[in-house]
Amino acid sequence: MSEATRSAAPETATKPAEAPEEICIRIADFNAWYGSFQAIHNLSLEVPRNKVTAFIGPSGCGKSTLLRWINRMNDIVPSANSRGTLMIDDLDVLAQSTDVVNLRRRVGMVFQKPNPFPKSIYENVAFGPRLHLHTSRRELDELVEWSLQKAAVWDEVKDRLHAPALGLSGGQQQRLCIARAIAVGPEVLLMDEPCSALDPASTLAIEDLIYELREQYTIVMVTHNMQQASRCSDQTAFFFEGKLIESGPTQDVFTKPKEKRTDDYVRGRFG
Numbered sequence: 346m347s348e349a350t351r352s353a354a355p356e357t358a359t360k361p362a363e364a365p366e367e368i369c370i371r372i373a374d375f376n377a378w379y380g381s382f383q384a385i386h387n388l389s390l391e392v393p394r395n396k397v398t399a400f401i402g403p404s405g406c407g408k409s410t411l412l413r414w415i416n417r418m419n420d421i422v423p424s425a426n427s428r429g430t431l432m433i434d435d436l437d438v439l440a441q442s443t444d445v446v447n448l449r450r451r452v453g454m455v456f457q458k459p460n461p462f463p464k465s466i467y468e469n470v471a472f473g474p475r476l477h478l479h480t481s482r483r484e485l486d487e488l489v490e491w492s493l494q495k496a497a498v499w500d501e502v503k504d505r506l507h508a509p510a511l512g513l514s515g516g517q518q519q520r521l522c523i524a525r526a527i528a529v530g531p532e533v534l535l536m537d538e539p540c541s542a543l544d545p546a547s548t549l550a551i552e553d554l555i556y557e558l559r560e561q562y563t564i565v566m567v568t569h570n571m572q573q574a575s576r577c578s579d580q581t582a583f584f585f586e587g588k589l590i591e592s593g594p595t596q597d598v599f600t601k602p603k604e605k606r607t608d609d610y611v612r613g614r615f616g
């Protein structure tokens with residue numbers, strides 16, 4: 346290459362190509378209702394694989410409604426209805442033919458308030474694998490340990506695996522619920538304000554955990570806490586009155602939002 350050609354070559358030619366972002370969840374023209382009330386209007390969003398996507402927005406804007414459609418939790422709400430496209434890879438989540446039990450194995454959920462079963466720590470984690478996987482006792486023991494380690498709670502519970510889960514602190518219970526969710530090998534983890542019932546130290550522990558878990562799982566998290574969204578998400582989607590106002594890399598949404606409503610919200614001017 347001559348000197349002249351080299352200097353004219355585009356800069357990108359010398360940079361290693363970045364791997365394109367893989368999409369895990371595709372939502373298009375999605376609408377949701379409770380009876381005649383429309384909670385979500387014509388929403389389209391792509392959720393990248395192995396990233397944390399935060400849903401933010403004022404109370405009642407539809408964040409939890411969308412989250413709960415991703416694993417069809419809204420099936421248990423008689424008035425809930427939806428229309429549009431919601432795909433996880435090739436799986437058509439909203440199709441009548443979709444096996445909801447299998448869907449929920451692929452898409453785990455962690456709720457606002459830790460909700461362990463009134464059973465032992467071990468049994469909480471072993472429950473799902475016993476239902477879905479055919480494992481020997483030894484494999485089950487290993488899986489329980491692996492899940493508790495992954496959820497960063499093993500060291501605190503390893504000596505009392507057969508003690509009641511309800512005896513754990515709130516933060517430990519939430520990490521146990523994360524262990525329970527990952528024990529069945531999901532691809533996606535949905536988290537609906539997972540730290541809102543926790544003290545600041547437990548919140549930081551869960552945030553660190555969420556950030557680490559994204560290496561293996563695609564995570565979608567609803568949060569009211571702007572610092573939390575900026576600390577532990579890669580992509581942020583801002584909702585307002587049932588509509589998606591904007592989404593993009595978290596840094597951009599927080600520092601140079603495209604829409605004035607997003608700017609006002611992330612700066613705490615309303616909501």
Ligand SMILES: Nc1ncnc2c1ncn2[C@@H]1O[C@H](COP(=O)(O)OP(=O)(O)OP(=O)(O)O)[C@@H](O)[C@H]1O
Nearest residue numbers: 379384402403404405406407408409410411422424
């Ligand atoms: N089971 C239900 N029946 C009827 N209306 C509902 C139901 N659940 C939610 N809604 C309504 O749907 C709209 C969206 O609610 P949703 O819970 O999705 O909002 P959100 O953004 O998650 O709010 P928050 O941040 O307060 O949890 C609200 O107006 C709410 O009142």
